[in-house]
Amino acid sequence: MTVLVRNRSAHWVTVPNYYSQFFPGTDSTNTFEFYVRGPVAGIAGGEIGFDPSERIFAPGETKKQVFDFAIGNDPSAHKLPPGNYIARGGYAHWMSSDSTFVIGP
Numbered sequence: 001m002t003v004l005v006r007n008r009s010a011h012w013v014t015v016p017n018y019y020s021q022f023f024p025g026t027d028s029t030n031t032f033e034f035y036v037r038g039p040v041a042g043i044a045g046g047e048i049g050f051d052p053s054e055r056i057f058a059p060g061e062t063k064k065q066v067f068d069f070a071i072g073n074d075p076s077a078h079k080l081p082p083g084n085y086i087a088r089g090g091y092a093h094w095m096s097s098d099s100t101f102v103i104g105p
Helices: none
Strands: 002-006 029-037 042-049 062-066 083-091 099-103
Touching: 002 029, 002 083, 029 062
Parallel strands: none
Antiparallel strands: 002 062, 029 042, 029 083, 083 099
8 A cells, every 4th residue: 555645735834743733742643554444343543753854844745654564464464354445545544545456356
């Protein structure tokens, strides 16, 4: 699963630190994240941006994160059993609309 985020504006943008409202003084935020749910298993995860440059975008800049999944029975290891799934990708708690994919034959 590939999640892309783009600054469509003509000026520099800094994504605010979501967690600072809960934990004052923190300087990290969720950057890329995913949610996958299916007939038997579901999993969510993401990346935390400790480096402020992960939240700063130049005009028109696009950033990308790839999350890999495999066939299996261990969702915590990104291994999902065959079936139909619904997925959402996001950045800093802004989520995409649902997409679907199939694992297996």
